[in-house]
Amino acid sequence: MGVMDITNFAHGEYLMLSLYASFWLFEFFHIDPYLSVLLVIPLMFLLGLLTEKFLIRPTIGKPMFIHIFVTLGLSVILQNLALLLWSGNFRTIQVPFATHTINFGDISISTPRLIIFMVTLTVAYLIHLFLNYTWMGKAIRATSQNRNSAQLMGININRVFMVTFALGTACLGIAGPLLMPIYYVYPTIGFQFVLVAFVAVVMGGLGSVKGAVLASMLIGIIETLSGYFLDPAMKQAIYFLLFILVLIFKPSGIFGEEGKVV
Amino acid sequence: MKKIKIISAIVMLMFLLTQVLGCSGGQKAAPVEETIRIGTIFPLSGPSALNGQDTFDGADIARELFNDKGGINGKKVVYVSADAPDANAATQEADRLISKEKVPVILGTQSSSLAFAASAVAERNKVVYWEVEGIADNITSRNFKYVFRSTFSASNMGLQMVNFVKDVYAPKMGKTIQDLKIALVYEDGAFGSSTAKTIQDLSKELGFTFVKEASYSAKSNELNSLVIDLKAKKPDVLFAASYVNDAILLSRTSEELGFKPGIIIGTTAGHGTPDYVKAMGDKSNGVFAAGIPNAVNPDNMKPEQKDLYNELTKRYKAKRNKDISVNVLNGFNGAWILLSKVLPNAKEMTADNIRDVALNTTMAKGDTVLGYGVKFAGPDAPNSGQNVEAFAGVMQWQEGKLYTVFPEIIALKQPKF
Incomplete structure (x- = not known):
């Protein structure tokens, strides 16, 4: 949001898609959600790339309301598409560790939630490292500070936008499978989180x-x-x-x- | 700063939009002379879409079956259907059905909040509103003249929840209901609040108290704080007026935090749904749910009702390839009473004629697929339009199946503690 000057209102719907992806991988192929992360991340990354290329790119540089309408419209389309394809049912998966807890006396910590917490911190740290110590990360920061100067420095800002957007959706590729054991998925769940x-x-x-x-x-x-x-x-x-x-x-x-x- | 303002405004706008979107136009009906047109309002999209679609399917199967049996003097009944994901949409759609489609009666709605909003529009325009599933008390407590409800009201469900504890669970534990530690949690919409209100009123009447009373939003995505507090209070009985997702969330959070009340009594809107048992698996065994007795036993029915029931299950299976839910039964039963007992006796298809016939309609106990009879409270009685013969049951999950366990006359199994 900070880099591209674009607010993606369909972000919650990408989370919904990621949840459905891990749900169906479990339902059809019995792939444990913690393993399906490895499949869902590239899937969501790819989806991010495609969305950026075909929907977001044409709106860059246009007035703010254009990207708001595009992403808001996308959100409505994705919600209703999910309703059409997968119905309004609350889908859940059952895995033995979903309600596993670690107890210290009176304090009990839910294991899946602890895993989410650890992974979130790790991912945030990795993103921090990425932004500060890699060429692409620096390019992203440069673009976010001043788009024109970044372009003058030879940064391909289209590429930067594409990677930034896809990174955002790839993060949801991590979130979906990690949330699936403890939550449920239905077409409008994205809004609860977004x-x-x-x-x-x-x-x-x-x-x-x-x-x-x-x-x-x-x-x-x-x-x-x-x-x-x-x-x-x-x-x-x-x-x-x-x-x-x-x-x-x-x-x-x-x-x-x-x-x-x- | 400007951007933040805009973004904040958009977030709010988005919230409003998601509430409104999804309302769709109804199907165009055949010419008036050859058909009898009834408006329907159900949530077919949005958070209540699952239950709403089931209820509509039930009502629609009643219509098909009724038409197959000849309709009314050869005239077929058609539904002018509207989708209402939220109360705003319900109001707008009721308005549209009345002013543009000119229907004399509207059938709905599954969710109490939607029924409350839409029925007010119908009353104002003197159009009959026929509620088949929304059970909140306030739908009939306004003493509207044109609002009828075929199913029981929430107070009856709350009454049965308390009766079950008073008459079955407490004696089983060698205690009285006043000795038990009771907790009450409810979602803060019309459904949860009105169910809770009955239980709260009964607590004053019977002299029992709560160790914890709390409401929460059914759209919550975490209930940790609530469960932590409940765990500390160690209740024997947990009454929970929840919808599906929050029932699942409540049970999963309880599991995680090691909260185990003596018994949990939810309702068929949440703890009694197939999605709940799918989510909780073996952990659902033992959980109670008050509501429409789902497991009606066709063997106890009169032959006519048995035929109807078999036809309903067969057609629903063909349509959706799954077993009927309580919502399907409710939608079917409510629509069937209207179609088969009320409309054929109306001289003309006007709201006033339909209303007069409805007020004089009586059906004996056992004359509906849900076992109860029909008698609508008159305009001068409290809760006018309420079917006073309708009653709720209490079910329990046993080996992954929901069995009616209370009251005894309709029980299929003994409750397990």
């Missing part, structure tokens, strides 16, 4: 990996604590309130560079 993801990204500061990781942890903690101490029905209200406060007092986000997002 709303909070937007909050995390904006709160953390657009384009900041560190910010997004910290903001999402903050939201998770606030959600659980406010649910426990106040009322489960209130938990979304509390973090949205915090979100509004951040927007008022530090509109660039907690880790956003001042002036970058104007």
